[in-house]
Structure formats: C-alpha cells, structure tokens
Amino acid sequence: MNFWSNSKQHRGQGQSPTRRKSPSQLSASVLAVVAVTSLTSVIGDRFYNQPQLAVDTIAPKTITAPTDGEFEDTKTTEAKRQEIRQGAIPSLKRDPELTPTIKQDLKTLLDDISRIRTISGEFPFLDPQILSVPSQTTLRQASDAQWETVLAIADQLEISPLPPLDTLLPTDASLATPTRELYGYAGVAGPAAVQRLITTIMVAREGYQQAIAEAQTTFNTDLFQTHQTFLLRLSDAEWEQVRTDILQAGDRILTQGIPPGISQSLLQETVQVQLENDSSGRAFAIDALTQILRPNLIEDREETKRRSEQAALAVEPVVVSIDAGEVIVTKGEQISQEDFVLLDGFGLSDRQINWLGLGGYALLVSGGVAITIIVVAKTKKNLRRRDWVLLLLISLSTPLLGLTKFPYNNNLPAVGLLTGSLYHPHIAIAQVALLSGITGISDEDIKWDHLIAATVGGLIAAQQSGKLRSREEQATLGFTIGAMQAIISLAWNLIASASAETLWYVLLPEALIFGVSGTIWIIIALGLSPYLERFFELLTPIRLAELSNPNRPLLAKLAKETPGTFQHTLFVASLAEAAGRQLGCDVELIRAGTLYHDIGKTHDPQGFIENQQGGPNKHDKLSPYESVEIIRKHVTEGEKMAKKHKLPKAIRDFIPEHQGTMQISYFYHQARALAEKEGQPPESVDEQLFRYAGPIPQSRETGVVMLADSCEAALRSLKEATPDQAAIMVNRIFRARWQDGQLAESGIEKNELPSIVDVFVKVWEQYNHKRIAYPQAALESRR
Numbered sequence: 038m039n040f041w042s043n044s045k046q047h048r049g050q051g052q053s054p055t056r057r058k059s060p061s062q063l064s065a066s067v068l069a070v071v072a073v074t075s076l077t078s079v080i081g082d083r084f085y086n087q088p089q090l091a092v093d094t095i096a097p098k099t100i101t102a103p104t105d106g107e108f109e110d111t112k113t114t115e116a117k118r119q120e121i122r123q124g125a126i127p128s129l130k131r132d133p134e135l136t137p138t139i140k141q142d143l144k145t146l147l148d149d150i151s152r153i154r155t156i157s158g159e160f161p162f163l164d165p166q167i168l169s170v171p172s173q174t175t176l177r178q179a180s181d182a183q184w185e186t187v188l189a190i191a192d193q194l195e196i197s198p199l200p201p202l203d204t205l206l207p208t209d210a211s212l213a214t215p216t217r218e219l220y221g222y223a224g225v226a227g228p229a230a231v232q233r234l235i236t237t238i239m240v241a242r243e244g245y246q247q248a249i250a251e252a253q254t255t256f257n258t259d260l261f262q263t264h265q266t267f268l269l270r271l272s273d274a275e276w277e278q279v280r281t282d283i284l285q286a287g288d289r290i291l292t293q294g295i296p297p298g299i300s301q302s303l304l305q306e307t308v309q310v311q312l313e314n315d316s317s318g319r320a321f322a323i324d325a326l327t328q329i330l331r332p333n334l335i336e337d338r339e340e341t342k343r344r345s346e347q348a349a350l351a352v353e354p355v356v357v358s359i360d361a362g363e364v365i366v367t368k369g370e371q372i373s374q375e376d377f378v379l380l381d382g383f384g385l386s387d388r389q390i391n392w393l394g395l396g397g398y399a400l401l402v403s404g405g406v407a408i409t410i411i412v413v414a415k416t417k418k419n420l421r422r423r424d425w426v427l428l429l430l431i432s433l434s435t436p437l438l439g440l441t442k443f444p445y446n447n448n449l450p451a452v453g454l455l456t457g458s459l460y461h462p463h464i465a466i467a468q469v470a471l472l473s474g475i476t477g478i479s480d481e482d483i484k485w486d487h488l489i490a491a492t493v494g495g496l497i498a499a500q501q502s503g504k505l506r507s508r509e510e511q512a513t514l515g516f517t518i519g520a521m522q523a524i525i526s527l528a529w530n531l532i533a534s535a536s537a538e539t540l541w542y543v544l545l546p547e548a549l550i551f552g553v554s555g556t557i558w559i560i561i562a563l564g565l566s567p568y569l570e571r572f573f574e575l576l577t578p579i580r581l582a583e584l585s586n587p588n589r590p591l592l593a594k595l596a597k598e599t600p601g602t603f604q605h606t607l608f609v610a611s612l613a614e615a616a617g618r619q620l621g622c623d624v625e626l627i628r629a630g631t632l633y634h635d636i637g638k639t640h641d642p643q644g645f646i647e648n649q650q651g652g653p654n655k656h657d658k659l660s661p662y663e664s665v666e667i668i669r670k671h672v673t674e675g676e677k678m679a680k681k682h683k684l685p686k687a688i689r690d691f692i693p694e695h696q697g698t699m700q701i702s703y704f705y706h707q708a709r710a711l712a713e714k715e716g717q718p719p720e721s722v723d724e725q726l727f728r729y730a731g732p733i734p735q736s737r738e739t740g741v742v743m744l745a746d747s748c749e750a751a752l753r754s755l756k757e758a759t760p761d762q763a764a765i766m767v768n769r770i771f772r773a774r775w776q777d778g779q780l781a782e783s784g785i786e787k788n789e790l791p792s793i794v795d796v797f798v799k800v801w802e803q804y805n806h807k808r809i810a811y812p813q814a815a816l817e818s819r820r
Contacts, residue, residue, distance in 0.1 A: 068422065072406050072429050077399045079436040080475055084394040088386035092377045096366040100385055107358040108382035113374060118349040128340035129296060136291055136333045143287050143329045147280050149255050150268055154276060157248035157269045162241040167222055167234065172215040174270050176238050177245045183212060184242070190216055191235050195228040245269065260328055264321040271318070279318035286311040287326055294334040304330060357382075401478065405471040412467040418460060427573050428468070431455055435472045447487055449473060449495030450518050450555050451562035457502025458577045459569065465499030490525035494518040494555045498562075503578070515559030523552025574686050581625040584632075584688065591636050591682055601647030602638045605749055606631060608804065612745035612752075615800050616793045620737060620785070627738050630691035633684060634742060637675025637692065641667055647750075661708035665701050665727050672696055672729060694739035695746050697779040698731040700724065733779050740783030744793060747774060752801045760798050767794045 090096065161173050168176075176187065186207050193205055202220050206213055223231045248269060252261045261268065271279065289311050295304065308326040312319055357378045359365065365385075366376045380386040409428070413420060420428075431452055438446040449469050457465035473492040477485075501514055570580050583589075587596065596603040610631040617627040642648040643655050644667040656664045675692040705727035709719035734740035747770050755763055771790050774780060785793075 068425050068429075069406055069410075072425075072432075073399060073403050075429065075433060076402045076406075076436070076475075077395060079433060079440070080398055080402065084391040084398070086388045087391040087394065088377070088381060088388050090372055090377070090380050090386045092372055092374050094372050096368055096370050096372055096376075099368045100365045100380065102359045102361055102363050102365055102379065103383060104361045105359070106379065106382055107356055108378050110355040110357055110374065110378045113355045114352065117355070118352050121349045121352060122345045127336040128344055129294060129334040130337040130340070131291075131294055132333050132335045135335075139291060139330060139333055140287065143284065143326070146260075146325060146329060147283065150261065151276070151280070153248045153252050153255065153261070154269060154271075154273075156244060156251055158241055158244035160241075160270050160272065163234070163237060168215070168218050170270070172218050173238075173241070174266065175211055176215055177241050178266070179212070179242075183209060186212060187215070187219075187238075188235070190219065191231055194219060194223040194231045197228070199224060258328065260324055263324065267318070267321060275318075279322065282313060282318065283322045283325060286322065287330065290326070290330060291333055295330060295332045296334045297332040299332060301327065401475060405475060408471060409464070409467055412464055413461075416461045416463050418464070420460070423573050424460070424575075427459070427569065427575075428456065428464075432468060432472060435476060439476060447476075447491035447554075448558050448561075449491040450498045450515075450522075451558040451565075453495035453497070453499035454502050454514070454559055454562045455566065455569070457499040458566065458579065459573075459575050462499050462501075462503040465502060466496060469495035469499050485529070487526065489529060490522040491555065493525055494522045497521065498559065512560070512563065515556045515563075518559055519552040519554075519556030521552075522555040523549050526552070570685075571683070576626060576629075576685055576687050578625050580685075581629045584629045584684070585625075591678060591684075592632055594639055595632075595636050598639050599635075599642045599645070599648050601650065602635050602642070602645060605647050606635055608753065609634070609742065609745045609749045611804070612749065612797050612800050613742045616741045616745065616796045617738060619792055619796050620741065620789060622737050622741060626687060627741060630688050630738060631742050631745070633675075633679060633688055634691040634695045634746065635671065635675065636678050637671035637673070639678075640670065640674040644668070645671070661704040661711060662726065665704040665708075668701050668704070669729060690735065691739050691742055693730065694732060694734045694736075695742045696729040696731075697733035697743060698728050699747075699774075699777065699779060701727045701729070733781060734783040734785075737784045740780050740785045741793070743779060743783075744771060744774065745797070748797055752797065752804075755801070755805070760802060763798050763801055764794055767797050 160177075161170050162177075163173055165173075176184075179187065186209065190205050190207065193200055199220070202217065205220060206216055219231065219234070222234065249265065252265065256262075268276075286308065290307060295307075305323060305327045308323050308330070312322050312326075357375050359379055365379045365383075366372055370376075372380070377386065381388075435448055435452060438448055449472060452472065453465045453469045455465075456468050469492065473488060473495070477488055497518055498514060566577070567580075569575065570577060587593065595606070610628055613627050613631050614624050616622075617624045638645050638648070643652075644664075646654065656667075659667075672693050676689060679689040679692060705722070705724065708722045708727065712722050713719050734743050748767050751766055751770060752763060755766070758766075771794065775787065775790070
C-alpha cells in the first residue's frame with residue numbers, strides 16, 4: 038500500500054546525499070595537475086637527457102673528430118649476442134629411453150622371422166644333386182593347381198618304360214625345369230624313389246604354407262610378404278649372417294644417432310652406407326632397417342643453452358674508432374648507429390631536455406587521467422582525496438619499476454588486483470589498459486611479449502577482483518595469471534621467430550620465469566592489500582566478509598552477553614540486506630555495518646528490554662532522565678568499542694547514524710508526565726535530552742539500516758496480522774522518519790520508500806510463515 042502520494046514536503050526532503058563528498062573543484066584541479074606532472078616526470082625520463090643528434094636524424098653540419106677515439110657500440114653488441122642466443126644450433130643427445138626400444142623392436146622383428154623360418158622347415162629340403170634349389174623353391178610354393186599337375190606327372194613316371202619326356206612336359210613353363218629333373222631322377226632311381234621324393238616335397242609344402250599363414254597374423258606390414266621368397270629359401274647359416282649384419286648396422290646407426298625431422302630417403306641412404314655392398318640380404322636389410330629405425334636424438338636443453346650463452350659471450354664488443362680530424366658525419370647526411378656512437382662518445386650528440394617530447398607525453402597522460410576520471414564517474418564511486426592519492430601511487434608504481442630495467446618488473450597484474458578489489462573492476466581495467474598503452478609508447482626497450490602478457494594478466498586480475506571473496510581465491514587467481522603469462526610469452530616468441538625449435542629450449546625457461554613473476558606480483562598485492570585497506574580506510578568485499586565473521590571479538594561478545602540484541606541484529610540485517618539489494622546499495626557493507634550497529638548495548642545488557650527475557654525491568658526503578666542516558670549511551674559506548682577494535686570508519690558510521698537524531702519517545706513522554714505530576718508544564722522538558730546526538734544517516738546504506746531497525750520490533754510483534762496490516766504499520770514508521778527529517782541526507786528518495794515497504798513485508802512473511810500443526814496422536818504415540 039502507498040501512503041506517500043499526498044504527504045507534505047518536510048525538512049531535507051529531496052536533498053542529495055552528502056556523505057563522502059568529492060573534493061572541491063580547486064582540490065580536484067590540484068590533484069589532477071599533480072597526477073599529470075608526476076606521471077609525466079616518471080614516464081618521460083628518457084627526454085631529460087636526450088641526444089638531438091640521434092640515429093636517423095639529419096646532421097645540421099659537418100662534424101669531425103676532435104681527437105683519436107675508440108668507443109664500444111653496446112647496442113649493436115647486445116643485438117648480435119641476442120641474435121646468437123636465439124639462433125643457436127641445438128645440441129643433440131641420444132634418448133636414453135627410445136634407443137633401447139628401437140633396438141628391441143628390430144630384434145623382435147628378426148626373432149619373428151626366425152620363428153617363421155623354423156615353421157617353414159629347413160631349406161633346401163632335398164639334396165640339390167637330386168633337385169636343384171630353384172626347382173625346390175618352385176615346387177614348395179607352387180599353387181594347388183600347379184601341384185596337381187606335378188602329381189599327375191609323377192604318376193606317369195611310375196610307368197615302365199618311361200614315356201617320352203616330350204609327352205610329359207606341362208604347358209606351364211615354370212614347371213618345365215622341375216619336370217625334367219624329376220624325369221631324370223626317375224630314370225636313375227626308379228619309381229619308388231620318385232614317390233618318396235614327392236612325399237618329401239609335400240611335407241616341405243605344408244610347412245611353407247603354415248609359415249605363410251603365421252606371417253600374415255604376425256606382421257602388420259608388407260615387409261615379410263615382399264621378401265618372403267628370399268627369407269624362406271636362405272639356409273640357416275645364411276640367415277644368421279643376414280641377421281648379424283642387420284643388428285650391427287642398426288647399432289652403428291643408432292649410436293651415431295638419427296636426428297628428428299630426417300626424411301625417409303635420407304634415412305634409407307644412411308642405412309645403405311652402413312651395409313656391405315655384396316651382402317646377400319642387402320635389399321631386405323635396407324627395407325627392414327628403414328622401417329624400424331626412427332629418430333632417437335633429442336635436444337639437450339642445458340647444453341644448447343650453455344653453448345648459446347658461451348657463443349654470445351664470445352662475441353667481441355663492437356668497437357668504433359676514428360682518428361683525430363676525420364669526418365664523423367657530413368652535413369645533410371643521415372646519422373647512422375656508428376656515427377652516433379662516435380658523436381655520443383665525444384659528447385657531440387647535443388644531449389638536452391626534450392621539452393616537446395615531454396609536452397607530448399603530458400598530453401598523453403592528461404588524456405589518461407581524464408579517461409580515468411570519466412570511468413570513476415561512470416561507476417558512481419565518490420572517491421575521497423586519499424583515494425585519488427592511492428590511485429596515483431598505484432599508477433606510478435608501474436613506470437617507476439620500469440626505470441629499474443629489471444626484466445620481470447611489470448606489475449600490471451598487481452595493479453589490476455589492487456585497484457579492482459579496493460575500488461571497482463572497471464576502474465582497474467581502465468587503469469591497466471592506460472598504463473599498458475603509455476608504457477608501450479614510452480619505453481624504447483620494451484619487451485613486447487612481457488608487456489602483452491602482463492597486460493592480459495592485469496586485465497584478468499581486474500575483471501575477477503570484484504568476484505573474489507577470500508584470500509584463497511585471490512591466491513588461486515595468481516597461479517592462473519602466472520600460467521597465462523607464461524603461455525602468452527612463449528606463444529608470442531614462437532610465432533615471431535623462424536627458429537621455433539630453438540626457442541622451445543632457449544626461451545621456454547624465460548617464459549616460465551616470467552609466468553612465476555606474474556604469480557609473485559599477485560602475492561605481493563595480497564600482502565599489501567590489508568595494509569592499504571587499514572591505512573586508507575578502505576573496505577573490500579574480502580575485508581567486509583572477514584568483519585562479518587561471527588567469531589570476531591565484538592560479535593562474539595554481542596552474541597554471548599546480549600542474546601536478545603543479537604537476535605534483533607540478525608533480523609535487522611535480513612531486512613536491511615533485502616532492501617539494500619532492491620536499491621542497488623552495497624549489500625556487503627550493509628551486512629557488516631548492521632552486525633555492529635548495536636554493539637554498544639553490551640555495556641549494560643539489562644538496560645534493553647530484548648535482553649531481560651521476562652525478568653524485572655531496571656527502568657522501573659529509574660527516572661526517565663537516568664533511563665534515557667542508558668539508552669543514549671549505547672551509541673557513544675558502541676563508538677568507543679569500535680574505535681578500540683579499529684573498525685573501519687564506514688562500519689563505525691552505522692553506530693550513530695542508524696539512530697540519527699530520533700526522539701526516545703517513551704522516556705520523553707514519561708518525563709513530560711512526571712513534570713506535569715510535579716506541577717510543572719510539560720513543555721519545560723528539554724526535548725534535546727531525549728534525542729540521540731546523531732548525525733542523521735549520511736548514506737543510503739545507513740539510511741536503510743535506520744528504517745530496518747525502526748521496523749524490526751514492530752514486525753516481530755505481529756503474529757496474526759495480514760500483509761496489508763504489516764504494510765500499514767511499516768508505512769506509518771517510514772512516514773514518521775521522513776517527517777522527522779531523518780532521511781534528509783541519506784540519498785534515499787521519497788519514491789523509493791514504497792519499494793522498501795514491500796521488501797520489508799516480504800521478509801517479515803518469510804520469518805512469520807505458518808507451520809503445520811503436529812498431530813496430537815503422533816505426539817501421544819511419541820510420548
């Protein structure tokens with residue numbers, strides 16, 4: 038229900054919040070000038086002593102050497118050394134695990150062939166005087182149809198006398214020679230010997246077929262099939278020689294090493310060189326070794342790095358020399374690196390402050406400061422002077438570290454995490470992006486892989502900072518950023534370099550170290566964060582979560598000594614959090630502030646009815662003036678306790694502001710009645726004695742807590758009321774606070790109060806929901 042449409046405007050209505058006012062225009066201008074000046078002074082350090090006659094500039098006049106001179110060109114020397122470091126030929130070593138594996142694979146292949154040869158049987162299986170080796174080979178591996186032809190010829194050889202040879206010769210030319218040899222043997226040895234011979238050939242054929250079947254299941258390549266005729270017709274002595282030659286050649290090749298990336302043709306050439314030219318099994322050995330052997334050399338990282346560093350250090354410094362009177366550079370010529378070394382060595386490079394360069398940087402920095410101010414305004418953060426000072430110090434840390442020339446000095450991850458957690462992620466993102474851009478422009482010797490990786494790490498830290506609620510989560514973020522920086526740095530160098538293989542071992546350790554540096558910067562930020570929070574009185578989500586821990590000394594004391602007040606505090610927190618979420622307030626601040634808003638009641642727990650638990654009321658024996666002092670004192674005592682325990686000011690503000698300057702009406706009316714009873718006019722009672730000292734709420738957060746605190750007892754007293762009745766009561770309380778001017782400086786608008794009423798009623802309904810009555814029968818059964 039809305040009771041606000043026709044209400045009058047009262048004191049302070051519609052005023053904007055005054056808490057955490059921005060600096061005056063003069064102060065803001067001074068801060069902006071200080072920021073631009075300090076940042077420009079640090080970032081533009083290279084303009085302080087800048088040579089006017091630098092590389093690629095045009096000589097205004099002809100300059101000669103005043104004396105004999107010899108100067109080292111450090112820039113060219115370092116460039117050559119870096120080129121050698123990155124282009125070093127990698128050192129190789131045998132893989133101690135792969136080499137034995139390859140040898141075993143080769144031995145396994147030869148063992149399988151020996152086993153299959155055993156299945157096939159000894160060869161030749163007949164005396165070559167009876168049947169030649171080629172004929173034995175032909176008959177052993179003849180097809181079934183061809184063998185049937187041979188058997189038919191053998192039957193004819195049993196006829197006496199033997200038929201003419203011409204009538205027995207088959208049409209298959211491959212069987213002609215075996216037929217002649219069988220015919221000749223039959224004429225000498227007789228038919229019975231021919232039959233024994235056929236039986237022996239059949240046994241040999243059976244063993245050969247079994248060997249072929251076994252080979253098909255053993256080998257997954259066509260190596261054996263290609264050379265099966267050769268492999269199965271070798272004698273045992275010949276096979277052992279082939280086997281020995283292959284193993285020895287394989288050992289020699291693997292000992293020498295096979296480099297990665299070798300082509301198949303080059304590997305085959307290497308194998309051919311290692312084998313005897315007149316070897317009977319040369320063709321098979323070449324195929325077998327080419328198939329089994331593979332690269333067994335790997336890069337020796339330590340040796341490669343050592344050799345590359347030795348080679349870099351061995352580079353002689355580049356020295357430029359000149360005789361007195363010789364021309365260094367002619368007027369109108371472009372100054373080269375060599376010319377500049379001589380000019381700078383003789384002090385003729387005309388070093389001075391480059392005011393134009395500094396002015397350009399000042400404009401650049403001014404633009405960055407302006408963008409930061411705009412982003413801060415967009416986030417609706419009312420920063421104090423000390424906040425601007427801290428932002429400036431954090432920003433200055435990056436260029437100041439850059440002056441150290443330490444290779445891992447880019448602290449953008451720490452900048453992103455600190456600014457994002459202390460203020461706002463959007464402010465941090467803008468700060469990291471601007472610092473990265475300015476650093477890239479200002480630093481001539483910047484390592485782009487480091488800058489880009491650190492920028493990505495800083496942006497991730499900034500974006501995630503607002504979501505972190507514990508130091509552990511921040512530490513985990515540090516490891517993530519470290520890994521990200523290492524990957525980006527390595528990928529950048531791999532893409533940019535033609536010698537990627539070398540970079541894997543030369544720059545991989547550097548990328549890992551840089552990744553570790555990102556993690557270290559996050560750890561440094563974690564270490565600094567608590568001190569910055571205390572010194573600059575800042576509240577981060579993590580610190581608010583820590584302050585809201587019920588085991589904190591003040592909260593533990595509140596729960597133990599004033600249990601009723603503690604329950605009251607929890608209900609107020611529920612109301613205030615829900616309303617704050619509706620209004621877009623800092624809910625975590627509301628939670629923490631509400632938990633501490635009544636800690637002053639621990640100074641006299643029995644002075645507050647919620648802690649009396651049905652016992653005697655001590656105020657029955659006190660005068661209204663004594664009672665009101667006890668009530669008022671819970672604010673002043675609470676502030677003392679908060680200061681003693683070093684609570685942040687933003688938390689301490691909830692203690693006086695949640696009461697504002699409200700009237701303690703019960704004792705005020707009791708004092709008026711007492712005055713009237715004593716014959717004095719009620720108006721003689723000083724109302725100010727019965728009001729809290731204030732101040733009234735100075736922020737939306739403390740304003741919401743005032744409203745929740747005012748409604749808590751009334752809502753708790755409603756048991757059987759309807760939501761409409763609860764809304765009427767809450768509206769009545771809100772109207773009283775508004776008309777009393779208590780919300781005048783809180784920033785809470787009048788049109789927002791109805792939505793707060795709705796939220797309070799919903800929370801009350803959740804706390805006051807009906808429970809199902811327990812069945813009487815079940816109670817009696819349980820009893």
